[in-house]
Amino acid sequence: MTKILEQQAAQDAISNDMRVIDHPAWPALKNAVEEIRPWQSKDGSIDFDAEGAPARIAVEATLDRVISAVEQLSPLLPHDADYHAALVADLRRWADSAFDVPDFLDSLLAFQPAAHRADGLQHLAVFPMYTQNGNPDRNLEAVVLRMVWPDWLAELERTRYDNPLFCGITFEDFTPGYDTNSAVFFPETIAVREAPERFSWGGIFCDREAARFRRVTEAAVDLLHVELPDDVRDMLRDQDRCQQAFVLWDMIHDRTHSHGDLPFDPFMIKQRQPFWMYGLEELRCDLTAFREAVKLEADGVPQGHDVQIAMLFDRLFRFPVTGARNRNYDGLGGQLLFAYLHKHDVVRWTDNSLRIDWDEVPKVTNQLCGEIEELYRAGIDRPKLVHWLAAYDLVSTYLSPHPGSRWAKGPEALDLSQLPRKLVDDVLPDEFPLSMFYEALAKKLKNVIASTKGITATGAGPGAGRGVERAAA
Template sequence: MCSVAPRGGRRLDVVAAHPLVASDAWLGLKAAVTDLRELQAADGSVPEATDHADAARHVARLVAGIQAMAPELPHDADYLEALVKDFGRWAESGFGVPDFYDSLVAFAPAQHRVDGQMHLVVFPMYTQNGNPNRQVEAVLLEVIWPDFVAELEGGDYSNKLFLPIRFLDFTAGYDTNSAVLFPETVAMREVPAFTWGGIFADREAARFRRVVSEAAAVTRLSLPPDAARLVADQELAERAFVMWDLIHDRTHMHGDLPFDPFMIKQRMPYFLYSLEELRCDLTAFREAVALEAEGHPYARSVQYAVLFDRIFRFAITGDRTRNYDGLGGQLLFAWLHQKGVLHWTDNRLTIEWERVAEPVLELGRAVEDLYWRSIDRPKTAHWLAAYHLVASVLTPHPLSAWARHRDGDLAALPLDGPPKGLTDAVLPDEFPLSMFYEALSKKMKDVIESTSGITGASA
């Protein structure tokens, strides 16, 4: 076994699932990356000339590790060769802002998705929900591609870019809440056409299990037997998350979308991102309902995963500044409560399991109708309609200019200027937590924090 140390001094024992994890080559490479990161600035460069000799030594150790591991990874031969060249070019040019375009383009792990296939990933990159700086990271991972997912992807749920993965070991940028590996985070001279996007299903499943287990105990929620099995079984949870992510990810580009999809970089009110992420999750829920009717063995687990992760983890994870995932969780919880299938009575949470699916599907239809109408509306009108949908379920902040406009004060928002003014008028916490969530957040704080750096092996 080897160990990584998450923030706060807590140590996680990580099972060495592959001999390379305990190899001298990997351990030496990982140590070199750790040393190199200490010299890097936020943009990935090594700005101090007095550090360049040390940086060169660290890069030489790192490259030696890559070359020693390469024979074990023949499917990545072209990428690893390009990676060595990119590190050499970076060192020879004086450790400026790194450019790893060539090795990134050569890395195409989604072209051959094989269950258990291993990859070594080394790039100067930031990690979403982790390290915001483009420092060098090193990750050993394996692909999760069970037969049932291959069948789904080969049928109605085609998603050629989707790469579900599992941690084997990693450097400090992933000793965080980050559960994705996206090529757009890598330092590069230009943006290529991306061919893959990785999601660490083991981390998603592990933190889901830990958070939902505690939340059910705190709220005294009685889980159905199949939901209890999902929370107790890491492998089952991983498979549910892979299936959920497959459908969620492809949904971003499917359906009656606004002409300018949310993924294109633009500055919009954060509640629009909430609705887009929620739309994709509710689509996954809807498809899981249909697949359950066809007898799919993991479809029911996907429904539980969407429901529990949204209302328990998403709603109270992260700060309150434009927390669009948190808002989506609040919205789902309040919608189900107002539809009479979720109850908080006598300090106990109950869910009417036989009735809960239809209200979830109804919320999905409401979001889809908003999107369908969007192509006939100006951008400002679409934004206002989206706000009205959210505000019809959740109570806005008392100081909200958007809420004043909704209530009839037409001068509360700068409607005669560019859309930027509307975005600026959104409060950082436009829809504060309810009293229920304020209390739950306090009780769940330690457990939420404990999931930073978690993996399937350490759950």
């Protein structure tokens, strides 16, 4: 028994110390996956009758290279052995199906990163998947990631913020689906024959979140002439410190979706609702994380202060000016936070400078959280449409609706004989347009926002490696 434990310890040491991406099988795997991706249709299948389609024998040969590389890399990752065995079986089954719509349910169920939340632990994952906020097609992707689970975070999860499925992760390297704006790794995005009864993990790339936060915030602060406390300036210079803030923020945000007075399915799965409902839910989770961060700072947890800064600036500077305006619910949440703080004199745009009352930020931000929570609590006793209208009233108190909006004219402008989900068709794609302030900011930050595509801890794209040491170092 002792010998077995010693062997396991030795394997774990190898998996922590030897970078998967330094093994020659990794570039071989990556190149093979990148050959397959252009051959795939939107659903992940390969149509051999399409013009310019490859010969099936050529695809099979390339897939054999994928399998060979996985088998060479798997010994570096003994904790993923069962997953890699299931992965090889799923890859072979895909080939046997003549590369029909892929089904990787068996390997998905075998992949259990949340069961091994050891700080610095590497994982190699290969799935047909889309990448949220990235590639919408279910292409084959390969990603090497590293777990972020320092002792202080593990203790907070154990004692205050139970979230057994959450995985804080960083990029090691990836195929083109992650050379995008995607910063999440979710099982829902993977091609399977049927959805599992429940998912057992969810990953957020805190290195990408931290890196783009730093780049966009530094540019916005410079443009808007924001006077920052010295400690905040120090934070913006420190990638490692920002990663710690984001992994804590994400852990609290993620669990908040299922905590509190919830009048509807917290993740709104298979529900059709006006996009401001999604915006309020995401903002509620962020504001809850902010409120908890204030408590953590008071309790002497240094990351608590940094979570407040990260949430405030990401929401104010990046969210409203990122992405298309078509039902941009995260952008809407950022607009609402800015407008609320502005109405309460916490932020002021005057003399071409943005001034922040740092002493008032915690109180007023928590006040907005309270208003959304009261909306939710009252919503439990309301019909769906009445709740949507009440939420609209809350948002429109601080943000001006589009002049052509039917919803802004109240219930009398809507055809109430229709089902509520049909009334969603009357919601304008940009129901709450950007203010003049944000229109100007969006133009000035456009190139900075674009430059964060594919960003990692080093500020570079794929192949950059770790660069900055992870939070546990």
